[in-house]
Amino acid sequence: MVTDTLTEFKTKKAAPLLAVKWHTRFMTMGLLFLGLLLLAAFATTIGSVSVPFSSTLGIILDKLPLVNIDHTWSDPMETIITQIRLPRVVLAGAVGIALSVAGATYQGLFRNPLADPYLIGVAQGAALGAAIGFILPITFHNEAFSIIPVFAALGAILTVLVVYSIAKVGSSIPVTTLILGGVAVGSLLMALVNFVITISGDKIRGIVFWMMGSFSSAQWTDVEIALPVILLGSGFIFLFARSLNIIQLGEDQAKQLGVNIEKLKLMLLTVSTIITAAAVSFVGIIGFVGIIIPHAVRLIWGADYRFLLPLSALVGAIFLIGADILSRSIGSSEIPIGIITALCGAPFFMYLLRKKTKVLF
Numbered sequence: 001m002v003t004d005t006l007t008e009f010k011t012k013k014a015a016p017l018l019a020v021k022w023h024t025r026f027m028t029m030g031l032l033f034l035g036l037l038l039l040a041a042f043a044t045t046i047g048s049v050s051v052p053f054s055s056t057l058g059i060i061l062d063k064l065p066l067v068n069i070d071h072t073w074s075d076p077m078e079t080i081i082t083q084i085r086l087p088r089v090v091l092a093g094a095v096g097i098a099l100s101v102a103g104a105t106y107q108g109l110f111r112n113p114l115a116d117p118y119l120i121g122v123a124q125g126a127a128l129g130a131a132i133g134f135i136l137p138i139t140f141h142n143e144a145f146s147i148i149p150v151f152a153a154l155g156a157i158l159t160v161l162v163v164y165s166i167a168k169v170g171s172s173i174p175v176t177t178l179i180l181g182g183v184a185v186g187s188l189l190m191a192l193v194n195f196v197i198t199i200s201g202d203k204i205r206g207i208v209f210w211m212m213g214s215f216s217s218a219q220w221t222d223v224e225i226a227l228p229v230i231l232l233g234s235g236f237i238f239l240f241a242r243s244l245n246i247i248q249l250g251e252d253q254a255k256q257l258g259v260n261i262e263k264l265k266l267m268l269l270t271v272s273t274i275i276t277a278a279a280v281s282f283v284g285i286i287g288f289v290g291i292i293i294p295h296a297v298r299l300i301w302g303a304d305y306r307f308l309l310p311l312s313a314l315v316g317a318i319f320l321i322g323a324d325i326l327s328r329s330i331g332s333s334e335i336p337i338g339i340i341t342a343l344c345g346a347p348f349f350m351y352l353l354r355k356k357t358k359v360l361f
Contacts, residue, residue, distance in 0.1 A: 093317035098279035100316025103290025116290035120182030124189035129155020149281040156277035212336035233275035241305040288345020
């Protein structure tokens, strides 16, 4: 009797707290989305040509349907905002979404906070594909299209297919075998990348700069290809947030609760690989985003994937847009964004390695 009463009291006491928690998370997502929009508008004002924030905001709003604003800016200023800076900012946000969502998905599937989108060779495959594209004796590119992203995306996807075929045992995909296969194939591919670099001649600077990541060459054609793939892929992953929650209980328990583990792995690994390939193929290798963003969100707002995935997407977009601002604001020349994210991510990664006493999931 006393036990039943105590249980009922705890349940009633916990109910409003749970409601507040959900309410807080939804408010957080709304505030983060608003912050993302404001940061994106601010990021377009940063550059060699100073553009007032009010003019930038007016130019962006004027491009929206059913919005008509009196032009108080010059045509060159509008061209700078709409054709040079805005596609760069949008692509940075899209890449931040892709890497963060893919990282959260990998961490959920592998139940490992140190997993990231490059764990099974995506980065190494993309790097080899891009390096081959740089040294080919063909120049099939112009202002609207380059062969480098195509080769990078193909390299990333083919690498994951090879790792998957190596790791597959019957109808199952053991996580340990998948990770070990990714490490082995990734090491082989990086050796090939280094070989390509040594024979690349005057193309070496382009290869190395691409591997460090940059948004300097972003254009609307890149956004038109990458953004739909990233948004659709991320939306597809969101549909399986509940299944990712169940997997955290362990694969055996998840199977008992009706989750088809192997099918889920195949689907989510495939989609995560596709959105990661879409991201890195245009901007190069950007490290640590897929590790630090999902884990930071998990520490702050909890491990419920129904909130972890969208919050990671928003924080990832904000983080990468902010990192891009730093990359073109520090020093006299632009710093590759991979350096900025590594400077932020490496200390956090070492913190994770040292953290042994606190439960991460």
